[in-house]
Amino acid sequence: MRIRPARRAELPQLQDIERAAGERFRALGMQSVADDDPPPLDMLENYRRDGRCWTAADEDTDLPVGYLIVDRVDGAAHIEQVSVTPAAGRKGVGRALIGQAAVRAEQEGLSALTLTTFAEVPWNAPYYARLGFRTLAADELGAGLRSIRAREAEHGLDRWPRVCMRGELPFRPGQ
Numbered sequence: 001m002r003i004r005p006a007r008r009a010e011l012p013q014l015q016d017i018e019r020a021a022g023e024r025f026r027a028l029g030m031q032s033v034a035d036d037d038p039p040p041l042d043m044l045e046n047y048r049r050d051g052r053c054w055t056a057a058d059e060d061t062d063l064p065v066g067y068l069i070v071d072r073v074d075g076a077a078h079i080e081q082v083s084v085t086p087a088a089g090r091k092g093v094g095r096a097l098i099g100q101a102a103v104r105a106e107q108e109g110l111s112a113l114t115l116t117t118f119a120e121v122p123w124n125a126p127y128y129a130r131l132g133f134r135t136l137a138a139d140e141l142g143a144g145l146r147s148i149r150a151r152e153a154e155h156g157l158d159r160w161p162r163v164c165m166r167g168e169l170p171f172r173p174g175q
Contacts, residue, residue: 001093003100006053006067011044014055014067014083021083028121032156039069039081047080054100056084056093068097070104074142076166077105079115089123095131095173102171112168116148119161131173133165140166 006014018038025033039047047053047069055064066084070077079101084093102113115133117124125135141149145164152162167173 001065001088001091001096002057002059002062003054003096004057005051006044006048006055006064008045008048010055010064011041011048013064014038014044014053015041017064017067017085018081018083020085024086024123025121030121030160032159044069051104054097056088056097058088066093066097068101070101072110073114073144073148075110076112076114077101077108077110078144078148079113082115094127098131098171098173102167102169102173105171106169110169112166113171114145114164114166116145116152116162116164118157119163121160125163125165128165128167131167132171133167136164136166140164 015038022034022036044053052070054068056066057063058065065088066082068082069080071080072078079098082094082097098113105113113133115128117128119125129135141164149162149164152158
């Protein structure tokens with residue numbers, strides 16, 4: 001696998017990766033999460049054009065098997081989305097993408113990586129904790145993270161427990 005910037009022609013494939021990754025939520029009774037639409041192409045193109053969208057590409061085919069998009073929030077690189085196709089799951093793809101985000105964040109002089117995620121989904125908060133993220137208390141959230149959480153609540157994601165997490169830079173994702 002190779003981590004590289006996403007290409008414009010691949011953006012529909014990134015949407016397919018998101019849909020495939022979302023299917024895992026169905027088994028947990030989280031149908032609305034599984035059915036949620038991926039980011040629209042114009043949004044993905046904005047991330048790509050701004051250098052904030054990376055793919056994990058298969059070494060043999062050079063086709064994306066995962067992707068990550070990042071925003072700047074509260075002085076940190078905020079992982080807006082990281083998705084990996086189920087066939088490439090449990091092979092370090094997500095960890096490698098997060099590692100790329102950490103390298104870029106350090107280059108930009110940012111303080112940390114942040115993300116929001118489901119607290120009780122095994123491949124969400126428990127996974128990020130194993131990588132070295134910690135759950136933030138409510139009084140540690142900046143205005144940007146509070147705004148993201150409010151939008152998530154409006155979108156219905158608070159039907160299941162959610163948390164904000166942070167990994168201080170330099171950040172080297174663990175196992």
